[in-house]
Amino acid sequence: MRYHFNEIEAKWQKYWSQNQTFKADNNSDKPKYYVLDMFPYPSGAGLHVGHPLGYIATDIYARYMRHKGYNVLHPMGYDSFGLPAEQYAIQTGQHPAKTTEENINTYRRQLDQIGFSFDWSREVRTSDSNYYKWTQWIFIQLFESYYCNDAKQARPVSELEEVFNAEGNYRINAAADENIETFTAEEWKNYSEKEKQEILAKYRLTYLSETEVNWCPDLGTVLANDEIVNGVSERGGHPVVRKKMKQWSMRITAYAQRLLDGLDKIDWPQPLKDSQINWIGRSEGAMVKFQISSSKFQNSEEFSPLGVMPEGQRGEKGWDIDVFTTRPDTIFGVSFMTLAPEHELVSKITTDEYKDAVEKYIEATSKRSERDRMADVKTISGQFTGAYAMHPFTGKKIPVWIGDYVLASYGTGAVMAVPCGDQRDYDFAKHFGIEIPNIFQDIDISENACEDKTAVIANSDFISGMPAKKAIKRIIYELEQKGIGKGKINYRLRDAIFSRQRYWGEPFPVYYKDGMPQMIDLEHLPLTLPEVEKYLPTADGKPPLGNAQVWAWDSVENRVVSNEEIDNKTVFPLELNTMPGWAGSAWYFNRYMDADNSDEFAGKEALEYWKDVDLYLGGSEHATGHLLYSRFWQKFMFDKGLVPVDEYAKKLINQGMILGTSAFVYRWEYNNEVYTDEPKKTIFVSKNLMEDIIKERSSIAEANKEKKVEQVDLLGLSDSGENQDAKWSHFTPIHADVSFVNASNELDIEAFKNWRPEYKDAQFVLEDGKYIVGREVEKMSKSKYNVVNPDDICADYGADTLRLYEMFLGPLEQAKPWNTAGITGVHGFLKKMWKLYHGGNDGAFFVSDQEPTKEELKTLHKTIKKVDEDIANFSFNTSVSSFMIAVNELTSQKCNKRAILEPLAVIVSPYAPHIAEELWGELGNKESISTADFPIFEEKYLVESTKNYPISFNGKFRFTMELSLDLSKEEIEKEVLVNERVQEQLAGRIPKKVIVVPGKIVNIVG
């Protein structure tokens, strides 16, 4: 019987599905183990061989843990809201739900044929209203919560109101370290309901605010910074402008410190932790308040009396500029201040004299996106405002400038400029001829600023002579004494904008009464997406939901009604924005624990049982998106007592990308000037030929250094005369679809010609009658025509071969190129393994019940040991090697013993489950192999009595000697020195020293 993988695989996939073999139980005496993959967005292109890599690794782990006696949860689902389905809907008018459904079906078919042990009964889809009902509910919980800095956790907003009623917000503000205007209990009670709501919004964990965003008018949506390249949208290249919009935001900044601290207790890759640490960007320093003079006061050098700005000189209330600095010790080096052009004080403090210039400058900078400004480091630009601040310690007048090197979004959007201690300030000062006072002892600043923190401070009054650390402490103390500053920890992390002007996302459970947002009660959720005619923004610039006819909330009936009823006093407009892509993925791992629950996002018992993810696997590209937001939501839900742990994934591994091997053909282009009248010819030159030509050309060019080489006919195409004047232009590499190329890089010319009409009549210049393509490793992508489809691999070699080969390619965490040619190796291994069990007549199944030999047991047990270790280290590639070694050895031992082959099937089964199930069945077992225990490694089978010692001379290996392992150091040395070959090597010399490491090596130093 031959190894008919297609039949075997179909048979067992059907068996697993019918018997629900991998359904996980929420109640079990076994210990739990939760293995999670990052769920995919179901794109229209389907899976390529890069996608299942991580799923195969987790599937091996899940199956292994089942063999080891764990109750394993291994679920899968779809992150099914997203832009591509919406773009497709805009183009074709098809409802995104429909295309999404179709894509999911394709994904499911593709996943099923690879033989994953997913518990599909727990499937989640973020676009399913039974799921997003709970996403909406979590949003409401965030709205109803604020971050209490005393308790260091989220608390109900109702508690905050109680505090305000009792004592105002003085104490809360002091703890929160926020710039929220203070009020007393009395004042609070006198505020209108609307005023109260506006104040509470400043504390809620999700809130509406005017946010400056990257607005793309053509796409009708807000773009994230990384969706903009060179000032235009990445998708389509449309212009992008900065625009203020009312948006929902998530107060993730409240959790900045806890998100940092939490990293210490989870086993995640250090690079990933580093990028989160970077993203959060904690820096310690101080806030300092600089008072601004009134525009009338312009004349003298200093304000007096020192430190207190006289009434007549001081600017209006609220004109003070707060700055954040990490180097308060350099404050005596301040010679100017710079505000971001967008800073709210700019228009107020600018004097009449400079108004025009400042407006012009702001106009010029607003045209550049923030990212643009940051990318362009070299150009120094700025404008003096005419205003002056007072130095808090010297009373000196400090000119206030604006400059686009200061970013509105970091710190307070203003800096105290210390040109001697900061290179950017230095360059700015040099450029505009501003004074550069030196406040460092024995440091030359004539060329560059001194950013070295070990420099001693000088010329700085009471901190002169102090090292930085001490000076910082002292300055902060003095600032606090004067009441114009304090120590402060600043974070780079910004609150996350949570609104999108798109259709295919979760609707907010929000309607607006008097312009104030109102939440819809849980019992009326889900609030499902309305039907719209067009998926584009409305003519007046509203999001796509603005096209919906039935999108108003009846607050009495508690249901969605037609917009026409808004005139009615109890009917209100619903929110038109939808939630961003990361909303649904920020908590899905909890839903898997109890996916069918319709009363709760997940039941308490299920949450208590599964608790957290033991192993989470996915790409590192989610480091600062999904993996940060989901940690934030988990911490919030933990604070609310909704989940039992505040970090949801104990261990995380980033799988490396599988790269494609692109194929290139080389188009030779004639000089267009010569061929303006001719129909353009397309000639492709075979790779090695092209390389020879290039080489030859450069050597001809070398030989004729002075003469210009213009008329060279290296291809011999000029015989007809028509190409006599052909000038060299160059070779253009063009992607050819990899399916046209065989293993020896030979192009199927006919297939290529039929690919595109413009190649129909192309000419090919061959070598040895073949067209050889060039190859290059790139990201696997449809646009590079280097995508390899797993369907083809499964059909040609089988799912077990695909699974083994993906693991065999290299370490899981490393990026590695795919090359289908190598797949015959692992496929051959499976065939060889099959043969071990089918040594009967005509390849019939045949195993014997004889006692295995010592050698056979040794092979088996060293393999068990290796695979145990490899799986613990996620080193799946080396396991595949050891399977090959085992099968090679057993084959040469002619082993057909049940006592060896039965456990062998079990250890292979996590990797190649179909063939293992089949062999397991043939061995006479009635249950699925997944119920079998993993064989136990026994040391006794590996114990050796002798060792082939490597004998080295001066560290250089020469030959081996077989010696008993019972020998002592001295005995080994004795035996070695009397050996003939050793004597030969020594040639009469007496060794200085003999190093003997029993069981390892002998090294003779002479």
Add this chain to the structure above:
RNA sequence: GCCUUGAUGGCGGAAUUGGUAGACGCGCUGGAUUCAAAAUCCAGUUCUGGCAACAGAGUGUGGGUUCGAUUCCCACUCAAGGUACCA
């Protein structure tokens, strides 16, 4: 610039705490089988010299520690990923 990761044959990669570098597979070369091909099997395959035994070199570069370094330390080069006027 900063942070992170990496660099080993023609290719993918292996080498547990420093102890025989190149496991395993692909590819390639030769052979068996076959009318032929596929499939299968056997042998060889880091480089240089040599028929061979063997000798020399060798894990990005340069230094160091050590009896012994792919492994540890220092400096550098290159590549990939992340991030960026972060005050």
